[in-house]
Amino acid sequence: MKEKTVGRAFVRGLGAVAAGLLLVGCSLDPDPMTMESIRTSAAADMAELFTDQEPLTGDIDLPDAMARALKYNVERRLTLMETALASGQLNFASYDLLPRLAASAGYSTRDSNDASFSRNVTTGNTAGEATYSRERQRLLADVGISWNVLDFGVSYIRARQQADRVLIAEERRRKVVQNLMQDVRYAYWRAAAADAFLGRVTQLIARVEDAQKRAQSAQDQKLAPAQDMLAYRRELLDQLRRLERQREQLALARTELATLINLPPNTLFSLKRTDLDPAFAEGHDPQVALPALELLALTLRPELVGERYQARIGQNESYATILSLLPGLDLNASHNFESGNLLLNNSWNEIGARASLNLFRLASLPSAMRLNESREEVDAARRKALSVAVVTQVNLAIQSHRIARKDYERAQLVDELEQSALAEAGKAVQARTATDLSKVRAELAALSSQMALYNSYAELQRSLSQIESSVGIDPLPASVPTDDLAALRDAIEQRLAQPLPDRLRTHLWDTGVLPKPEVAETP
Numbered sequence: 456m457k458e459k460t461v462g463r464a465f466v467r468g469l470g471a472v473a474a475g476l477l478l479v480g481c482s483l484d485p486d487p488m489t490m491e492s493i494r495t496s497a498a499a500d501m502a503e504l505f506t507d508q509e510p511l512t513g514d515i516d517l518p519d520a521m522a523r524a525l526k527y528n529v530e531r532r533l534t535l536m537e538t539a540l541a542s543g544q545l546n547f548a549s550y551d552l553l554p555r556l557a558a559s560a561g562y563s564t565r566d567s568n569d570a571s572f573s574r575n576v577t578t579g580n581t582a583g584e585a586t587y588s589r590e591r592q593r594l595l596a597d598v599g600i601s602w603n604v605l606d607f608g609v610s611y612i613r614a615r616q617q618a619d620r621v622l623i624a625e626e627r628r629r630k631v632v633q634n635l636m637q638d639v640r641y642a643y644w645r646a647a648a649a650d651a652f653l654g655r656v657t658q659l660i661a662r663v664e665d666a667q668k669r670a671q672s673a674q675d676q677k678l679a680p681a682q683d684m685l686a687y688r689r690e691l692l693d694q695l696r697r698l699e700r701q702r703e704q705l706a707l708a709r710t711e712l713a714t715l716i717n718l719p720p721n722t723l724f725s726l727k728r729t730d731l732d733p734a735f736a737e738g739h740d741p742q743v744a745l746p747a748l749e750l751l752a753l754t755l756r757p758e759l760v761g762e763r764y765q766a767r768i769g770q771n772e773s774y775a776t777i778l779s780l781l782p783g784l785d786l787n788a789s790h791n792f793e794s795g796n797l798l799l800n801n802s803w804n805e806i807g808a809r810a811s812l813n814l815f816r817l818a819s820l821p822s823a824m825r826l827n828e829s830r831e832e833v834d835a836a837r838r839k840a841l842s843v844a845v846v847t848q849v850n851l852a853i854q855s856h857r858i859a860r861k862d863y864e865r866a867q868l869v870d871e872l873e874q875s876a877l878a879e880a881g882k883a884v885q886a887r888t889a890t891d892l893s894k895v896r897a898e899l900a901a902l903s904s905q906m907a908l909y910n911s912y913a914e915l916q917r918s919l920s921q922i923e924s925s926v927g928i929d930p931l932p933a934s935v936p937t938d939d940l941a942a943l944r945d946a947i948e949q950r951l952a953q954p955l956p957d958r959l960r961t962h963l964w965d966t967g968v969l970p971k972p973e974v975a976e977t978p
Contacts, residue, residue, distance in 0.1 A: 872904075
């Protein structure tokens with residue numbers, strides 16, 4: 456009687472605990488973060504944005520800017536972390552290939568004996584007294600190993616798929632680096648124009664504003680015809696607006712470069728003065744047949760390489776689907792222990808094997824095969840569509856380079872003419888054969904031509920980067936350590952010194968797109 460009372464009390468207590476847990480689970484409400492916790496997190500993020508960076512020690516040149524971008528740019532560091540994460544997931548997936556090794560221990564009790572009678576099959580009479588062979592309180596323990604052959608096969612395929620995802624993450628990192636180097640190169644030359652002209656633009660704006668005031672005074676005093684003064688003032692205002700827009704664009708170029716190399720936006724830095732190379736355009740002309748560049752792009756572009764790995768993942772998915780429909784074979788072995796004085800053997804070893812087959816899943820095999828074929832067709836169609844886009848980008852990059860080169864050559868001629876015109880205007884003002892207005896006009900035109908020359912040079916630099924990016928050329932070899940800023944800078948400087956045709960031909964030979972010419976042996 457006492458044992459039944461204890462049992463009922465235990466059941467009631469268990470029910471009360473279950474009801475309490477159910478009540479707590481149903482009463483959960485959204486718990487928004489407090490403004491203080493958000494502000495604390497934001498302050499911590501702000502403090503970590505620009506930490507662990509080598510300080511600037513002098514003027515920055517293009518290799519410096521590219522090296523700092525490769526090491527400190529936030530987006531590139533994110534792709535490195537994604538690659539590391541994919542690699543960690545691969546290591547984790549490899550553990551699924553191992554057999555399952557499990558150990559367990561437990562305690563069991565009941566409020567009555569696990570007793571039973573034996574009944575005669577023929578007569579239905581109960582024979583003998585009730586007996587039991589298991590005690591009320593028991594200690595249980597076992598250590599066992601089990602291996603499912605089918606699960607091993609599927610896990611192996613999943614691990615191969617994860618290995619391909621690691622390679623896809625690496626291709627994404629390559630693409631980010633290529634785009635980053637292209638953006639840094641363009642931003643650097645625009646920022647170089649800002650360093651060269653920002654002060655001159657500010658001074659010229661002050662002169663134009665002063666000329667505007669003097670023209671206003673002359674108009675008020677009627678020292679010149681009103682119509683002439685109005686036209687003069689309107690021209691000055693137009694020039695002033697254009698100069699102010701140019702000054703804003705120059706200032707934005709420095710901010711853009713600072714962001715790319717992960718400097719705080721308000722950081723004061725100066726660029727190393729670099730004169731424009733008049734022969735740069737001719738020395739870096741691609742000089743490679745367009746069909747060869749198109750085939751090189753289809754071979755090297757990170758997006759297409761990633762799509763090929765994605766197609767391989769799709770093929771392995773087909774294998775995994777088919778494999779999962781086959782009969783499964785479980786193999787297991789264990790060592791067991793159970794306490795109690797009624798057992799003849801308290802510990803024993805056990806081995807077993809079992810095969811199983813889901814007949815309904817086997818019936819889905821034709822549907823699974825059609826699904827896999829559709830997946831492979833979609834992967835192939837996506838890769839072909841991307842190939843068309845890549846070939847188009849190569850052609851656009853070559854055309855953009857031709858336009859940029861022609862524009863740079865024209866800008867050189869215009870700048871030479873405007874500088875000569877400025878010199879002549881200065882002589883005329885000194886000889887008092889021309890007004891100060893003509894000198895201001897000549898200064899504006901000369902400054903605008905020089906800025907246009909720098910902008911066309913920046914566009915030429917960007918067009919060369921677009922060619923390299925469109926064919927998938929990496930800015931640096933994979934062997935260069937990315938954590939050494941000095942080594943990065945030296946490698947980038949050597950790479951920039953190499954003409955573009957040489958870099959293109961090297962990749963064409965290495966990939967086998969073009970046969971490498973045989974070097975004649977010297978006698």
